[in-house]
Amino acid sequence: MARDGTRLTGVPAEPRWRQPALAALRGASALALPLLILAAWQWAGGERGVLLGGALPTPLRVWEAWQAWAFGPVGMGLNAYSGTWLGAVLFSAGRVAQGFLLAVALAVPLGILIGWSRGAAALVDPTIQMLRPIPITAWLPFSIAIFGIRDFGAIFLIALGVFYPVVVNATQGAREVERNWIRAALMLGSGRMKILLHVVLPAALPAIFTGMRIGLGVGWTAVIVSEMVAVKSGLGYVLWDAYYVGRMDVVLADMATIGVLGLLTDRAILLLAGRLLRWRALAAHGGGR
Amino acid sequence: MIDFHGVTKRYGPVQALDGIDLRIEEAEFVALLGPSGCGKSTLLNLLAGFEAPSEGGIGFAGAAIGRPGPDRAVVFQDAALLPWLSVQDNVTFGPRMRGDAPAGYAARTAELLGLVGLQGFEDALPSQLSGGMRQRVGLARALVMQPRALLMDEPFGALDAQTRLAMQQLLLDVWQTLRTTVLFVTHDIDEAILLADRVCVMTARPGRILRDIPIDLPRPRSLALLTQPGFVAYKADIMQALHPGR
Known part of the structure; x- marks a missing residue:
């Protein structure tokens, strides 16, 4: 053991026995308001199960519609949506995944380069900053004209939406790398590429994850918008289609589905960040210093 | 081994270093001592190759220094791990x-x-x-590169007093084993005398080397040296140089 006040890992805070109890309490208080709203909504719907002259079905009606949509028999029948839920989810999630990965693969190296090199910044950054204020929804006609009513039109829009927050955050992350980390790598004989890969990229990773979380939200927006207009499948298509035929129960079940998927994918990124950025969590707990 | 000749460094209108001439021999332990802002860290950064001098040159092992590299390994004040x-x-x-x-x-x-x-x-x-x-x-991390010189930039400056003493003893022991050439920047008079073969006292703005004092105390050294008459005499001399008339 070293002589000078050694300590290994510090995650003290709450006594252990209190942690589950506190978590349960926090969970209960988080659910209280949504449950209250749902109960009031259900009650207001009364016997007929609809509000506002039939425009707004009650939560139980929505729940039943979702069950039929998810688990009903596919094919002939009065309910065109029966059994198609998983397919719609896979179409939309698949597009988001493709667009997201494409954007991250482009935006991370580009952002690191812009943050690292003044030359790259002068060359590329102004173009990005000029294009960025154009909302992705405004790109929709362009996307249809270029890529047609095909999958790639949606993927292009999603990728564009994910690209901006990731590139901007990666740039910022690469700019804020501690100077002495770079100097340390230099004096240890590392070349430029090695420093980018082994110092700048890991140092920028927390910022990149911030960008990816924002980007993912934009990606879900983009997939719904493009499926409503340009592509004939997925949750966005069902959303618009169900509205046209007056199936508001399906519309609401669809909205809820999108919300849950957005939440789950965000959690997945957080989980990955927790794994990769363990060093940062430890530093935040004030170990040492 | 290390040879600063006529090294001047300016940052815009601010003159950080003015005509520094300094030679350091192989296996010599030299401390650069001075008040904060005297340019001692700048001198180290120039030798490391992190910055370039405005005038003058720096020789290292018979050639002009180039890019930063493992032959001149650096230990930073904040460790920079x-x-x-x-x-x-x-x-x-x-x-x-x-x-x-x-x-x-x-x-x-x-x-x-x-x-x-x-x-x-x-x-x-x-x-x-x-x-x-x-x-x-x-x-x-610096020593694993088997550097020809070790550049230490106030490495113990941010530590508490007890830890600093322990680290000074550790460095004395390590140096006794490896005998690497060391340039050690510090503002701590005790530390400079305890560790170094030579203490170069610097003045502030523009940074100049005011005195170059060989420390003729026997090695291997230990913290016990801090209270001995020979040590105290050097300390009195250096304090006089840094604060004349007090």
């Missing part, structure tokens, strides 16, 4: 970046971690270590 790497991975970062085979540095790494008292902490992250232990990692 990569926080996402374990102690082991921080120490082996240089050899790994150079593409050395693990067999080529594994034994040396283990030996150095033992020398600086870090065995058993190989898998810890920097944030799990105390300030003193982080500096030990910084020292091991």
Whole structure:
């Protein structure tokens, strides 16, 4: 053991026995308001199960519609949506995944380069900053004209939406790398590429994850918008289609589905960040210093 | 071994260093002592190759210095460890970046971690270590490159007094074993006399070398030296140089 006040890992805070109890309490208080709203909504719907002259079905009606949509028999029948839920989810999630990965693969190296090199910044950054204020929804006609009513039109829009927050955050992350980390790598004989890969990229990773979380939200927006207009499948298509035929129960079940998927994918990124950025969590707990 | 000749450094209108001439021999331990803002860290950064002098030149092992490199390994004041790497991975970062085979540095790494008292902490992250232990990692990371000179920029300046004493003793022991050429920047008079063969006292703005004092105290040294008459005499001399008339 070293002589000078050694300590290994510090995650003290709450006594252990209190942690589950506190978590349960926090969970209960988080659910209280949504449950209250749902109960009031259900009650207001009364016997007929609809509000506002039939425009707004009650939560139980929505729940039943979702069950039929998810688990009903596919094919002939009065309910065109029966059994198609998983397919719609896979179409939309698949597009988001493709667009997201494409954007991250482009935006991370580009952002690191812009943050690292003044030359790259002068060359590329102004173009990005000029294009960025154009909302992705405004790109929709362009996307249809270029890529047609095909999958790639949606993927292009999603990728564009994910690209901006990731590139901007990666740039910022690469700019804020501690100077002495770079100097340390230099004096240890590392070349430029090695420093980018082994110092700048890991140092920028927390910022990149911030960008990816924002980007993912934009990606879900983009997939719904493009499926409503340009592509004939997925949750966005069902959303618009169900509205046209007056199936508001399906519309609401669809909205809820999108919300849950957005939440789950965000959690997945957080989980990955927790794994990769363990060093940062430890530093935040004030170990040492 | 190290030869500053007529080195001047300006940052815009501010003159940080003015005509520095300084020679350091092989295996010599030289302390640069001065008040904050006297340019002593700048002098070290120039030798490391992090910055270029405005005028003059710096020779190292018979050639002009170039880019930063492992022949002039640096120990930073804040350790500057990569926080996402374990102690082991921080120490082996240089050899790994150079593409050395693990067999080529594994034994040396283990030996150095033992020398600086870090065995058993190989898998810890920097944030799990105390300030003193982080500096030990910084020292091991520099020494694993087998540098011709070790440049230390106030490495113990941010540590508490007890830890600083322990680290000074550790450095004396390590130096006794390795005998690397050292340029050690500090504002602590005791530290400079205790560690160095020569203390170069600097003045502030523009930075100049005011006195170059050989420290003729026997080695191997230990903290016991701090209270001996020979040590105190050097201290009186240097305090007089830094604060004349007081």
